[in-house]
Amino acid sequence: MAHIALYRTWRPQAFQEIVGQKHIVQTLQNSLREGRFTHAYLFNGPRGTGKTSAAKILAKAVNCLNGPAEEPCNECANCIRITEGAVMDVVEIDAASNRGVEEIRDIRDKVKYAPTEVRQKVYIIDEVHMLTTEAFNALLKTLEEPPAHVMFILATTEPHKLPATIISRCQRFDFRRVSLEEQVERLHLVCHEEQIEADDDAIRFIARLSDGGMRDALSLLDQIMAFSGKHVTYEDVISITGGMASDQFEQLIQAVKRRDVAAVLQLIDALMQEGKSADKCMENLLYYFRDLLIVKMVPGSQAATDRIIDVKQFAAVAESFTTQELISMMDTLNYYQTEMKYSVQPQTLLEVALMKLCSPTSGEAPAGPADASGGAAGRGPDGLVAQLTGRIQRLEEQLAQLQKQGAAPAAVGGAGSGPSGPTSRSAAIPAAMKKSVEKLDGFLQGKDSPDSKAVAQRWSQVLGRVKEQRITIHAWLVDGEPVSVCDDAVLVAFKSSMHRETTEKPANKQLIEQVMTDVLGKPSRLVTIMLKDWKAAADQAQPAESGKEELKLVPEDESPAVKEEWISEAIQLFGEDLVKIKED
Template sequence: MAYQALYRVWRPQTFADVVGQDVITQTLRNAVASKMTSHAYLFSGPRGTGKTSCAKILAKAVNCLNPHDGEPCNECEICKAANENRLNDVIEIDAASNNGVEEIRDIRDKVKYAPTEAKFKVYIIDEVHMLSQGAFNALLKTLEEPPENVMFILATTEPQKIPATIISRTQSFTFKRISKDDLLARMELILKDKNIKYDEEGLNIIAASAEGGMRDALSILDQALSFGKDELTLNNAQEVTGALSNEQIVSYMTAIANNKPADALTSLYKILASGRSAIRFTEMIIRVCRNMILYNSNTDLSKQMDSSIMTQDMLDISQKFDNDKLFYIVDQVSNTQRNLKNSNQTDVYMEILTVKISEPQVSSVQSGQPEIAATVATDDGKVVELTDEVAQLKKEISNISKNGVANVSNGPAPVKTEKKVNKKTHLNKTAIYKVLGQATREDLNNAKDIWPDVMSMLSVTQRAMMRVSEPVAACADGIVMAFDYPMWFEQAQEDQDLLDSLTNDVSRLLKHDCQIVMVPKDEWPTIRKEYINNNNVDLDNKDDVKSEPKAKKTDEAVDEAVKLFGEDAVDVKDD
């Protein structure tokens, strides 16, 4: 027989074999033993945590001829047929490739037929979030009231994409990431069963790289064993996972601790030249900083350090760092990680990061630093200035209440506040003009219709910032958002995470790419007018909701009224 991957050979066959999901397996076992199983289940959670395995075990358990306390016996004909994937009454469906309405209608038509061999006909639909909206609708009624001898088990890694109407018709179980200790215990069991020599530090590296997924852990272990000719060593694990060796990370962190950017860059180049992944590198830096913070805490937390990372050399280096510097490094590395995911120039970002965290001026962030003192002094000056302005405004209000509006001019000159956009934040007029060039009323209405859904997808902070904005123009490829206050416009314009979230969420809801352009509301009329004048177009005929009224003939009285009261306050009507 051809070689099978470890995760297939060691797939759990009973609930007791499932690792790291004790609450879920106990609940399912009790339900089978008491014959109180539901007609529909939803298993959700990260990849490789046992969702499909539990679904197959449950399908066997409810059909087993000789169950033991809710566990399948794996000896009867039904269990053997299920283990060999030849039981016709257990139907596995991959929703990624069978996501249309017709496939679900086919299930709905066949579900009324009784099982051929087993007690229950069990449908296991994997990656169910990939079903289309029409397919979900077709599944609703059947899922709510299936025949007595039918069970549905839905599995997904993205439960947020499943309609609430589907979730409400199922018993939902959330699978958690498997702990590092459970991963290590399972891999040790497998290696001992196969009589394979292994290095414990190598297993630690594999368990950390698996990120809580048993399937990932066994796949990486398979690769490492193939690379090392049926022997697991530390070097094999590092090569397969792309993890850094202790010598490499010690050399890099020593240069950082000594505030020597040149040495740090030299160490960086050697690490990248060895083929190490930039993402893995940044993850290792964060793990090292985390362990150093625990070590510096001088509490029981230091017992939770990762011994495979905190060698004696690393412990010696940690004495050169204080927690403020370590927190600073973690912040900088986290920012770099976000940039690495969207860029091909990983080396450049790693060079910038290395120089930032190794420069002497950021080695210690103390309360007595001159920079902070200067900031405080500047803030104090602003407070004094604002206090004077408030006092002056109070005096003017007092004059108005006593002498009337006419005498205000005799008092101090009013404080003028400029309404202008921060120089650092510039208006993207090119993008705005592009939207205006193709804007229609229908697109604007569509944008307003989806906006409540967009707001619900944002974080609490982002939602608060966007509450003072609204869509004012839209085309198929873009939406212009006007902000009530210039300050919020500036903050939103500089928040790249917010811009990315808006773009992704809107594009997902509209089902095509869509750019979000921002503008202060008080500048929006001027920008529209400029576009109209420069392009000689009539936005009224383009169904733009926010369009200016068509030009009309005016007389001197109208012009004078506009000068006195402004265009917004004057409404000219024909007799």
């Protein structure tokens, strides 16, 4: 006969066989005894805790020939056929694969017909949260007022995904995770009935790995029995599950405490050679530090004794660390565990995490992404305070430096100190600006030269050629205007600093200089400046005039420079192809 999986062989067939759900069993049995069972139930809870099994037992209890009773007899024809899944009136539906509105409409159309084989028609809808919104809407009215011969039992692991209108029409039962002691007792019973010898340490470790799911524990026991044969040992469980034994943990933690990086790396390499996975080792390390922390802070806690086999040994290891050290180490491991999900080299991250624990600054949290000042953003409270303090100090130093560079305001009153005097003009410009003015001497002298005027006239051609080669660079360069030429350098003033910075990028600047060389017919370099800085430098370079300026009217025909300036601006705005020059 073919082997049947343990979790199927040991599926509960009566309420008294359900493990760890006493509160639910008692409620259902009382309602069956008093005949007060309702038309709709919602069973929700973690996987492997008995939701579907309880639904099938309830279906047998209401249809048992010797009932309805607190327990199905499992001997009558109805109970036997429901267990085998041969009764057409007890329908189990997988909502994950029958989630559409058409399947629910089919149920809605069929519920009005009376059952043909048993007294109560039962619909068990598993993973009900997978139904679509339209399917839920189709189920609403039927679920609220079904015929007297119909019962709905909905099962789900994610009740928060169900509409409130569905939940309010059901009696809700929350299944909990099965406690470690209840799992151990059940596993010992299974081993006894299957004639398997199992060490208590091995059974407890299996129960810990199942995370409160009885089905997971039975599946794991089945796998280990296939490996071990008739005797299950703790070493077998460690070997088959890829876990780490407590003595390996202790060696690793002691090496971390001694800050012995070489020993830590050797232990990690040995674990990898044994076939352990880096992410599993990281997860087990986090659990181990969690247990150390609980033993240290709450020695008699049930949360510690449920998971720890030798509490005294844990207490001895926990005494060698302070509480803050354990919390910081857990924070570091948690950070690298998160990063491990996106890494192609998880073993390297495991090694880095443990080397971080061995470092003298292991009490600090790991560094995150760089902040605006170029440093690493600390994750712990102490590191964050130190980082903010350092940033404040740097800002204060920069502010003091800027204040030293700025000039004192001009004195009010006195000869030569008025707003239009040379003293106030030079005092209003910072020292940094004075340095730039000195570098601009050649451009200031040549701003009205024939070369500058020639570049200004041909600038629209430069823009057009740049637009043909790279339209994105043209979008940045159009913000600037040529203001002067000095030797082979063309000075372009920009209104926006962002446009200027983008134009200064090496690739963009190289293309612009090549275009200027082609259009102007000689080698040309691009030099940039902000327009406001250029105007300030030009104003400072103008000599002070004591007298009033003489106003002179110039006829339009006698000002070709003005006319050329308007023509250049029109070409720059609309393009050379759209501008036509006509003589009057």
